[in-house]
Amino acid sequence: MAELLLPDINKDPKYYEDLYPARDLSEGMRVTRIAPSPTGYLHLGVLFMALINRLTANSTKGIFYTRIEDTDKKREIEGGIDDIINGINKFGIKIDEGFISATQQVGDYGPYKQSERAAIYQCYAKSLIQQGLAYPCFCTAEDLSEVRAVQESQKIRTGYHGQWAKHRDITLQQAKELISQGKPFVVRLKSPGNEENKVFFDDGIKGKIEMPENDEDFVILKSDGIPTYHFAHVIDDHLMHTTHVIRGDEWISSTPKHLQLFKLLGFKCPKYIHVAPILKLDNGGKRKISKRKDPEAAVSFFAQQGFEPESVIEYLMTIAASDFEDWRRANQNADYKDYKFNVKKMSLSGALFDWNKLCDVSKNVICKFNSDTVTEKILCWAKEFDPEFYTVLTKDKEFTKSIFAIDRDCAKPRKDLIKWDEAKDYCSYFFDELFTPCYEIPENIEKSDAAKILRAYSLVYDPNDERQEWFEKIKSICPGLGFSADNKEYKNNPALYKGHPGDASTIIRIAVTGRRNTPDLCSIMRTIGKDTCLERINQMANYLEN
Numbered sequence: 240m241a242e243l244l245l246p247d248i249n250k251d252p253k254y255y256e257d258l259y260p261a262r263d264l265s266e267g268m269r270v271t272r273i274a275p276s277p278t279g280y281l282h283l284g285v286l287f288m289a290l291i292n293r294l295t296a297n298s299t300k301g302i303f304y305t306r307i308e309d310t311d312k313k314r315e316i317e318g319g320i321d322d323i324i325n326g327i328n329k330f331g332i333k334i335d336e337g338f339i340s341a342t343q344q345v346g347d348y349g350p351y352k353q354s355e356r357a358a359i360y361q362c363y364a365k366s367l368i369q370q371g372l373a374y375p376c377f378c379t380a381e382d383l384s385e386v387r388a389v390q391e392s393q394k395i396r397t398g399y400h401g402q403w404a405k406h407r408d409i410t411l412q413q414a415k416e417l418i419s420q421g422k423p424f425v426v427r428l429k430s431p432g433n434e435e436n437k438v439f440f441d442d443g444i445k446g447k448i449e450m451p452e453n454d455e456d457f458v459i460l461k462s463d464g465i466p467t468y469h470f471a472h473v474i475d476d477h478l479m480h481t482t483h484v485i486r487g488d489e490w491i492s493s494t495p496k497h498l499q500l501f502k503l504l505g506f507k508c509p510k511y512i513h514v515a516p517i518l519k520l521d522n523g524g525k526r527k528i529s530k531r532k533d534p535e536a537a538v539s540f541f542a543q544q545g546f547e548p549e550s551v552i553e554y555l556m557t558i559a560a561s562d563f564e565d566w567r568r569a570n571q572n573a574d575y576k577d578y579k580f581n582v583k584k585m586s587l588s589g590a591l592f593d594w595n596k597l598c599d600v601s602k603n604v605i606c607k608f609n610s611d612t613v614t615e616k617i618l619c620w621a622k623e624f625d626p627e628f629y630t631v632l633t634k635d636k637e638f639t640k641s642i643f644a645i646d647r648d649c650a651k652p653r654k655d656l657i658k659w660d661e662a663k664d665y666c667s668y669f670f671d672e673l674f675t676p677c678y679e680i681p682e683n684i685e686k687s688d689a690a691k692i693l694r695a696y697s698l699v700y701d702p703n704d705e706r707q708e709w710f711e712k713i714k715s716i717c718p719g720l721g722f723s724a725d726n727k728e729y730k731n732n733p734a735l736y737k738g739h740p741g742d743a744s745t746i747i748r749i750a751v752t753g754r755r756n757t758p759d760l761c762s763i764m765r766t767i768g769k770d771t772c773l774e775r776i777n778q779m780a781n782y783l784e785n
Contacts, residue, residue, distance in 0.1 A: 240368055240369075240374070240375075240411050240414060241365045241366075241368040241369045243411065243414060243415060243418065244365070244368060244375055244414070244424075244426065245361050245364065245365045245368070248358065248361045248362050248365045250358070250362050251362065251366065252362060252363055252366050254362075255359055255362065255363075255478060256478075259347075259348050259478040259479070259480075261480055262302070262480045264301070264302075265300075267299050268299045268300060268301040268302070268482075269295055269296050269298070269299045269301035269302075269482050269483050270296070270301055270302045270303075270304070270479075270480055270481050270482045270483070271292040271293070271295050271296045271301065271302070271303050271304075271481065271482070271483050271484075271485055272292060272303065272304045272305065272306055272337070272476075272479070272481055272484075273285065273288055273289040273292050273303075273305055273306075273327070274305070274306040274307070274308045274472065274475075275305075275307065275308065275323050276307075276308045276309065276311060276314075276315075277307060277309055277315050277316065277319030277320045277323060278311055278314040278315055278316060278319065279316060279319065279530060280316070280318075280319060280322040280323070280326075280537055280538070280539060281322050281323045281326035281327070281537070281538040281539070282530060282536055282537065282538065283517060283528060283535065283536050283537070283538055283592075284487065284516060284517060284528065284536075285323065285538075286326065286327065286330060286332075286538050286551075286555070287514075287517060287555050287558070287559070288485065288486065288487065288514065289327050289332050290330075290332055290552065290555055290556075290559065291485055291514060291559060291582070291585075292485050293332045293333065294559070294576075294580040295483060295485060295512075295580065295582060296335075297576060297580070298579070298580055298581070301482075302335045302336060303332075303333070303334065303335050303336075304334065304335055304336035304337035304346060304348075304351070304479070305324060305327070305334050305336075305337035305338045305339075305351065306337050306338075306351045306352075306353070306475060306479070307320055307338055307351060307352045307353065308353050308468065308471065308472070309352060309353055309354045310353050310354065310461075310465045310466060310467070310468070310471060312354070312465075320338070320341045321340075321341035322539070324338050324339070324340055324341050325340070325341065326538050326539075328340070329542075329548055330538075330548040330551065330552055331548060331549070331552065332552075336348070336351075337349070337351040338351055338352075348478065348479040348480070353465075353466070353471050353475070354465070356471075356475070357464055357465060357466075359474060359478070360460065360465075360466040360470060360471055360474055361460065361464060363470075363474050363504060364426050364459055364460050364466075364470070366504075367428065367459070367503065367504070368426065371429065372428065372429050372431075372503055373426050373427060373428050373429055373459060374406060374407065374409055374426070374427060374429055374456075375406065375409060375414050375417075375424040375425070375426055375427075376399075376404075376405070376406045376409075376424060376425050376426070376427045376456075376458075377406060377409075377417050377422045377423070377424045378399075378405055378406065382405070383399070386399070386403050386405075390403065396434075398455045399427065399455060399456050399457070400430070400434075400454045400455045400456060401454065404427075404456045406427075407429060407456060423462040424462060425458045425460060425461055425462050426458070426459055426460035427456040427457065427458055427459065428456055428457055428459050428470075428499075428500070428503070429456060430453055430454050430455060430456050430457075430499065431503075432452040432453045432454040432455075432495075432499055433452055433454055434451045434452060434454045435451075435452075436451070436452040437449050437450065437451060437452060438450055438451075438452050438453075438495050438498055438499075440494060440498060440508075440511060441510075442491075442511055442512060442513055443483070443485075443510055443511065443512030443513075443582045443583070444512055444513060444514065444515075444582055444583065444585050444587065445488075445491075445513060445587060448491065448494075450491075450492075450494065450495050451495065452495055452499070453495040453496045453498075453499045455496070457469060457496060459500075469493065469496050469497060469500065470500065472484075472497070473497055473500040473501055473504065473506065474504070476509055477501070477504070477506040477507075481509050482509055482510060483509055483510045483511075483512055484509045484510070484511050484512065485512040485514060485582070486511075486512075486513060486514065487513065487514055487516060488513035488514060488515050488516070489516075490513060491513050494511060494513075497511075512582050514582075514585060515585070515586055515587060515588055515589030515590075516528065516589050517558065517589065517590060517591075517592050518589045518590065518591050518592065519533060519591065519592050520591060525589075525591065527589075528592055533592075535592065535594075538551075542624075543624055543660075544658050544659075544660050545620045545624070545658040545659025545660040545661070545662070546597070546601055546658045546659075547601065547604055547605060547616065547658070547659075549604050550597070550600055550601035550604040550605070550658075551597070552575065553567075553575060553600050553601075553604055554596065554597045554600045554601070556575050556578070557596065557600065558586075558590040559580070559585060560578070560580060560581075560584045560585065561584050561585075561586070562584060563575075563578060566578050572607070598657045598658075601657045601658060602654040602655075602656065602657045603654065605654075605656050605657070606652045606653070606654045606656075607652075608647075609647065609648055610640060610643050610644035610647045610648050611640065613643045613647065613656070614636075614639060614640045614643045616659060617632070617643065617659050617662045618632055618633065618636075618639075620659035620660070620662075621659070621662070621663075624660070625660075625663065628662075628663050631670050631672060631673065638669075638766070639666075641766050642666050642669050642766060643666070645758045645759055645762045645763060645766065646758040646759050646762070653758055655758070668751070668752040668753055668754070668757075668763075668767075669763075669766065669767055671771070674753065675753060676753050676775070676778065676779070677749065677753035677754070678749065678750075678779050678782050678783065679749070680745075680746060680749060680783075681742065681745060681755075683738060683742070684737070684738060684742055684746065685737075686783045687783070687784075688720065688721070688722075688737055688738075689746045689779075689783050690779075690780045690783035690784045691720050692716065692720060692722075692743050692746045692747070693746060693747065693750055693776045693777070693779055693780040693783075694780050695716040695719070695720060696712070696713065696716055696743070696747055696776065697773055697776050697777060697780075699712045699715065699716060700712070700764075700769070700772070700773065700776075702764060702765050702768070702769045702772070704761070705761075706759065706761045706762075709761040709764075710740070710744070710761070713740050713743050713744050713747070714740045714743075716743065717739070717740055717743055720737070720743075721736060721737040722736055722737050722738045722739060722740070722742065722743055723735075723736040723738070723739045723740070724740065725739075725740075726739050726740060726741060744760060747760065747776065748760050749779070750775050750776045750778075750779035750780075751763065751764055751767065751772050751775050751776065
């Protein structure tokens, strides 16, 4: 039977066991992997899983590798591998082995692409057939639908098992006849399991799990000779000597099948760790974050928004470990890789995606960057996602750098920026082509008084003044306009004055920037330049007077 079904396979499993010998690992070293399918672009869940696998390998100075599971050719998208692997690299998750780029594989256990390993899977399938543990099935889709309909009508558990496994005892002669008729076939495992029996496994996060033993004769090779996920990953993880399989908890239900395959193939079973998905609130309930419904499910969304990769990883760390935030508070400038990660600290039920938390994490990451770094990152983002803004920024790079240096290269930098797509609005008043005047003054200030403040200040303004001297000049014009020159004096006797120096500086801020809240106004005005500042001050004064 084995020769009939797979006549071109002339190697036995020992050949591959010798070709891929055990790794030379120190005791306790963990070998983990991420094995995405290029049927879509890099998903937040895949990035999260890559991070967990990398951290688990790091915890024992082990190995993290990538493998591409591309057996579903019908759903594969062009550029999928490139997007996934480049994305993992962009987020700083180091790949030791396997696909390190879309076109480059490294390591002694390749090829790391399942479509290039068909002969390996077929070799092990042939061995199972020879042992009577697998057989050809010629059922059509219509045949399987009919069986399912009968099972459902009789309220029997659906599936290809027991008496419903039509070709389970097919003879060699029957198989020959069907093949001679050109009938396509798949290869199914001949499961020795019994649903009444129980299997147990110790999950790295969820602890001991008990499930019914698999009794389904599931497909291991499809009609084109390409394996199913169930069969391929078991062989790959064995030959690549994966010690810990870390994957989404949607695979828990399939684990009895995988445990059975490891046993029947004579392989040592790796440690399984099933990670709960990232969730999202929806109409009062919780659901898994979705590619179709949620833009943030695609990692490209964060790049378009201008989130720094470091910010996203830092946020994912708060999801990955319950005590990471406490560690971060005690180790504010440490690399997240220094954190002692343990999968047992992960959530059993899954964490909610929290946009506000991500933004809070991001602004704390960005505030640690110096002005050179911020400027360069904004330029890189704008070049790709906002070319017009990039043109404005690159007219004078030194001027642009001076903008992002304000209140930044200091002990307590401001936390205005959360993501790079906010930079345009953040710095728009520095550029005439982006500046939009806004003359909305505080309700406690009369328009006529605001105009007088601007006229008086224009006579004393000197861009060479340092911050204290600059503010003293604002205070100096206040008494003659009916404003207190001292904030404390105003608080003690508010009825005696029209306002205080802070009110006067707010009027000037609005004239120069169109805003009530900005970084240090003295530095802003020095950066914008005297002529532009005075022009804007006079324009607002004219507006208020007319």
